[in-house]
Amino acid sequence: MPTDQISMTPPATLPAAAPSMPQRLTTAIRHAIGIHEPNRRYAPHARVMSCFCAVLWSRFLRFDPASPEWPDRDRFVVSSPRYRVLPRIMAELSGQAPLPPRVGDHPAPPHDRQACGPSGQGLGAAIGMALAEQTLAARFGRSLVNHRIWGLGCWTELSTGVALESAALAGQMGLDRVTLVVGLWTSEREAVDAILPRYSASGWSVRKVDADSPEQIAAAITSSQRTHKPCLIACIASPEIDPPPPFIDDPGLWAGAARRGASARRSWLRRLLKDRQKAEFERMAHNQRPAFWQPDWQRSWREHGSAIARVAPTFAARRGLETLHELLPELTCLRSRRGMLADLPTNRRNGGEADLSCGTQVHGMAALLNGIAMHDGLLAAGTSTIIAVDRMRPALRYAAMTDLQVIYLLTDDDLLSGDGAAGDQPVEQLASLRAMPNVAVFRPADHRETMECMELALRRTSGPSLLTLESAPAMATAGAPEREQHGLTNLCARGGYVLAEAEGTRQVTLVATGHEAILALAARKLLKDAGVAAAVVSLPCWELFAAQKMTYRAAVLGTAPRIGIEAASGFGWERWLGTDGLFVGIDGFGTAAPDQPDSATDITPERICRDALRLVRPLSDTLTEPAGGNGAPPGMTSADVSV
Incomplete structure (x- = not known):
């Protein structure tokens, strides 16, 4: 055959390799992002995390699309508005029932939690949810409580004060069921490398992976499940150059993940039916209070009324907390270094002795309380001083914005004693707290008003409640004729x-x-x-x-x-x-x-x-x-x- 004829023959081409399952899942997510995310600034950031979400949902995440409120499901918390569209997309792609229309910029799928509040609040809330999971597991055992918390945020949130304080508390409390994931570009790697050592020093396991490598992502997730530390995964992506491959609709893409979750839930239901604490677990999981807690509460403080008639509201509140721990086992109380419980060495945590002291990290403590309230199953309470409100304000504002029931017991004795520097006197805090929407501020006068206000805070489930208490002994107001006429009525x-x-x-x-x-x-x-x-x-x-x-x-x-x-x-x-x-x-x-x-x-x-x-x-x-x-x-x- 002549040479020129050979050169004219087109070379044989091999058929293109079929995309792998993770690639097909990632492509589906990226196309859905283009449809559901109207903000063009956020869409590239959401696409960076598409491969991670594909691997997590298809192989690791514990969920059942048929039962999005399953108590032992994994929690997926989105902290940054950059990734706000991902929970909705993943819920729809994995076969969950249609979600209600988006309300504003805060969609909240039932099986996930949207925490797009002030920067870093979502990461702190994810750590608080891990604390709730660990607390419930200590009470009911790993046969009923055995899930993980996944938090997705922006790398810039890692350097915020609330994230650093929450991370330090997670390392201190040994919260090994939380994994935080952040996405970034290669151009931002140098800035992230200066932040990650802070988390390692706080007792975290830190890994960096290629955001487009399913193998590296799967290895990092597996490692986070095996380690006994809280984990942080940084997904590093290169700028997008090539357009995404064409999308091929395949309804069976997520069938394996749905079958895996349904099987895990059926096994869990069988264990629940045999568990002796079934009724108590279901009550707490649905945020229900014991049937007769209010009459028992009123009888308790009526019996102790004469003994504490002239004590300070702070000590009356402490006695009330001791009573509530007996009546409401779901009560979980965090304390700061200068709160009303600061002199107590330890605090019992529903099934064991544990140190719930947060020291001076009150902003991290407030974020953890939000996470406890978001998780369901526990009643979140915290003790601190009213002067610390300025540091807790972003977390408190987020709780008010999202209708979270969090109870704060704050001492304000610096006002009356005048002891210490003038800057320690909380002069403007009460006015600023009353200006915040959906926050109930209680300032009781004596032991009786303290007990009544604590009862009201327990009954108020649509937002945070704050009780400001004094340590100075007070004479009782119960002797007033008008109070005697009303008996036990909560005035x-x-x-x-x-x-x-x-x-x-x-x-x-x-x-x-x-x-x-x-x-x-x-x-x-x-x-x-x-x-x-x-x-x-x-x-x-x-x-x-x-x-x-x-x-x-x-x-x-x-x-x-x-x-x-x-x-x-x-x-x-x-x-x-x-x-x-x-x-x-x-x-x-x-x-x-x-x-x-x-x-x-x-x-x-x-x-x-x-x-x-x-x-x-x-x-x-x-x-x-x-x-x-x-x-x-x-x-x-x-x-x-x-x-």
């Missing part, structure tokens, strides 16, 4: 009530919260001796009081001039005092005055009495200073007044 349930009515026609109304209600009762006695009929209104929760009917609020506040009393900033008090009212509080940071409870703040019954007289009496009828001094009636000081 705090309406947010505010008349603690002591005026003897005769009201001439002034003293509206107070917390410890200042005790001072208002003493001032009422001084005003009575001065010939002024004063009523005292306790306002432990503004949010509940604002939700009452206008007729009830008008009956409580009355038409007489009002004086607001609170050891904090007066910002917002005009809502209850009107334009003609006065406020007695703290509008500056003050100075240190140890061992002199009210001298730094100058909130005394004498001052309240003096201001009330100036408000009630016309300026032309100015009275001379009483012989007792400081606004007290002649021959009497505040020390002579009994509440």
